Amino acid sequence: MSNASTPEERRERRMILLLLAPALIVVGLLLITPLVWMGWQSFRGPEGFTLAHYARFFTDTVYLSSFVQTFRIAFLVTIAAILIGYPIAYVAAKSQGIWPPIILGLVLLPFWTSVLVRAYAWLILLQRRGIVNTALTKAGVIDQPLILVNNEFGTVMATLHILLPFMVLPLYATMKKIPAELEMAGASLGGGGGLVFRSVFLPLSMPGVIAGSVLVFVLTLGFYITPELLGGGRTFLVSMLVSRNIEIYNEWGAASSISVVLLVMVFAIFRLASMIIPFERIMGTK
Template sequence: MTTATRSQFWHSDGRRLSGFATLLLLSPFFAIIGFVFIYPIGQLLYISFMEPVPTLDNYARVVTNPVYARVLLRTIWTAVLVTGLAVLLGFPVAYFMSRARGTVAALVGVCVILPLWSSVLVRTAAWSFLFQREGLVNSGLMAVGITSEPLKLLYTQGAVVVAMTHVLLPFMILPIFGSLRAIPNDYLRAAAVLGATRLRAFWEVILPLSLPGIASGSLLVFLTALGFFITPALLGSPQELMIATLVSQQIREVLDWPFASALVGVLTLFVTVLALVFSKTLRFDRLMGAQS
């Protein structure tokens, strides 16, 4: 290898790859992303604007038609509910994981990660059995005397929110856990020396330093919940339609590809803007739970 060629691939210190070499190594990754993600999204956006003729009517339908506008708002509201519930349930688990040691820590970690090894369809089907009229939830409520007859739990927004929270909870717990684990124990000892109680140390030390993990988990859960399909399709009702189910309906039943593409375009724009806002607010390493 000549000196000129070597300078293209290595920095002057001879230990680090140059930008050209790094880009060359990453080119297969970029090619795959472009083929399986950017190209299909681009095709959908092209269809939404250009078929049957160049027009913005498909996007106008999403905004002006009250039915489709309600579907979009319902999807966002459901994602907000799922995210809030995941924070409330996930933070105590992540905090306990960060303080546990040995076998207990390993057991809790397995309980958190284990659901990720099973299919979303399987977990959603399990919730459908729990929520049916003769299911375990209704049987338990009647057994303790809370209700005298079965409640309508299945095919409701509540069932969708609960099941989606269960599916997405690990994506909230793990970033918060990483953020909590990065907090040095010296901070808590210093707070105790200064006279802070455990509760005050939690509110003024642990919680503020864990906010990057909470923000990261909230972003992951919220963006994933926006495009959820299986759980709303199996547990929700036609009156509680969400945007992913509406897109599938427009493609498979109505065969209106331009309008379905416009729905995807609106959702993609919303997700992109939200991701950009988060990236400007918090650095990437802070989003991943690292402490500066």
Template structure:
């Protein structure tokens, strides 16, 4: 069999490849112009000062306490938010996956509905609910459950509550997608073979739903790392996250180099999180939650 250059199937294949390239061109251009180029620019800026190469912006991570306390607080909040979304999201996804079609659509709609409201609006809504004379505190005081209003907002707690609410869909949806694909016969088989409902859940259902848990955790964790509006509005100036450090450096100090280096380090952290997660389950499964 000779693969001559006049082979019509080869020519057809080459034509097909050209068409694919042509169709991909617009999206490649968008990714290139809006992502790759700015990123390179960011890296460039982070190592420049007064027209010369410098690592001073990165050195500040070791010398300036604000830097790493901010990163620490950001990571702590991300951990708390991730844990809270797992604890809240798993039962929701479990019920939705086991319910009849109509109910599961209803439950998922309830989870996704707030998703369509702006983050800003939701942050203000939480502010109204959680403030000193807000709905939650006044109800609790009226019922005599507490004497003095609880500090629910303008601190880390307020930030966590609102962030959990905003990011819950990112936990519930991959969990639901994974759970829904676990065949019902598996739990039936587990039961018929003598497993109590608890035993079957821990040995069969839970392990099979783990990829969804990891996917949801990675998404929520990474998104929390970059949260800006919520800590800004509900943190009361006491909750300082990395994104705020970036914005302060630009808005207050006009320090583009410092802001860039912080962004690059945060980006590196995100890559690290994905890398660690991909040791547990493949990357495509995190994104597609297959």
């Protein structure tokens, strides 16, 4: 059979490319061009081409500590999101009637408020004379106010609140696709509720866990406003390192090199995750 395309097929491909041209131009201008510019800036110094910006990763301890703290907080937020989000998604997936929309609506409620407002709300809740410390003191649980902000704890709590929907939604979508007949079959073979859950439901829900974990972890890596407000200077993430290099030192090359390294790490995370489940499942398109 000949592989030559017909005039109608060629005309159809040209029409598709023509229709895609505006979108490709926008993507090129708003995404590809800044990335190319950032990569070029990372190798640019006062005297031309240089690797000095990347050499700082091996000579400046601030760079290493910032990346370590960023990945540690991202890991803590991801683990907490799994522990909290999995039961919520499970209840929503198993509920009937009006309960699933109500549960998901409450999960999505944070999206209705800006990130800045939510960060300040957590600052008010967790400060030394905030609602949490006041309630615990009046209840006699503590004698002195706990230090809940200006540290990693406050950053993790506020970030978890903002990113929890990105864990619950992939989990819920995966759980809804699990046939109830499989659990019934496990029960009919003599398995108890816990055994059926561990042997049947939990393994089948793991794609949702992985998809939600990748989304939460990667989004946490780029957080700026929340750690800036609740970290109190003790939480110094990669996004803040980029900001300091630009605002204080006017070092666009250094900031670009940090961004390039973080971008490569994010691509590596997606690559590793795609080796476990298809990329389409991670993005929720399947």
